[in-house]
Amino acid sequence: KQEVTQIPAALSVPEGENLVLNCSFTDSAIYNLQWFRQDPGKGLTSLLLIQSSQREQTSGRLNASLDKSSGRSTLYIAASQPGDSATYLCAVYDYKLSFGAGTTVTVRA
Amino acid sequence: DTAVSQTPKYLVTQMGNDKSIKCEQNLGHDTMYWYKQDSKKFLKIMFSYNNKELIINETVPNRFSPKSPDKAHLNLHINSLELGDSAVYFCASSQGHLPDTEAFFGQGTRLTVV
Numbered sequence: 209k210q211e212v213t214q215i216p217a218a219l220s221v222p223e224g225e226n227l228v229l230n231c232s233f234t235d236s237a238i239y240n241l242q243w244f245r246q247d248p249g250k251g252l253t254s255l256l257l258i259q260s261s262q263r264e265q266t267s268g269r270l271n272a273s274l275d276k277s278s279g280r281s282t283l284y285i286a287a288s289q290p291g292d293s294a295t296y297l298c299a300v301y302d303y304k305l306s307f308g309a310g311t312t313v314t315v316r317a
Numbered sequence: 318d319t320a321v322s323q324t325p326k327y328l329v330t331q332m333g334n335d336k337s338i339k340c341e342q343n344l345g346h347d348t349m350y351w352y353k354q355d356s357k358k359f360l361k362i363m364f365s366y367n368n369k370e371l372i373i374n375e376t377v378p379n380r381f382s383p384k385s386p387d388k389a390h391l392n393l394h395i396n397s398l399e400l401g402d403s404a405v406y407f408c409a410s411s412q413g414h415l416p417d418t419e420a421f422f423g424q425g426t427r428l429t430v431v
Contacts, residue, residue, distance in 0.1 A: 239415065239418065240417065240418070242419065242420060244422075246358075249427075250424065250425070251407065251422050251423055251424040251425050252407065252409075252422040253422075254419055254420070254421065254422075257417070257419045259417055295358065297360070299360075299420075301411075301418065301420070303365075303372075303373070304350070304362050304365055304373055305350070305352075305362065305409070305420055306362070307359070307360040307361075309357070309358065309359050310358060
């Protein structure tokens, strides 16, 4: 059974600092890994998708890496802004999306 | 133009009632899902349908019955609602089991059972 863990559970940083969010998973037989953002009371917004054959994906200030063999992914957010405050969820896709519990990020102005 | 839409957004109902949540996607995807997000914000899959056929049922009580009239719709019917059913329910869709398949989620339905 796939288990996804996200560390830390919460993170508070001053504006401008870089963010590093970690995700680990137990079964490396995945099609891809997706990072989502969830704002309070809202749905999930897809940020980045990394296919199993890829090592990283970038979108603007976001960069996600994937090391499938070790079951790890890291989401980097450069030069954080207060608008980045949200919960970030990691999910791995085999025949279904299995989610971690998320990292709640607060960026202080 | 909403890709995955759910109705209603909020649902408050009494214990014992039967209720339905509707979901529609306009992305042309062949796979749809229902997820439950509990009070601890953990998202757990309930059902998955591929081309109107049930492919995943994750030990959900049989009071929950999904129905897929076509591959663009996946509705969730809940019988005899219990307090523990209170949660946010998310519908999602993706295109099959492909490495580049990206899942898209609806805005969620917050169900409160009183």
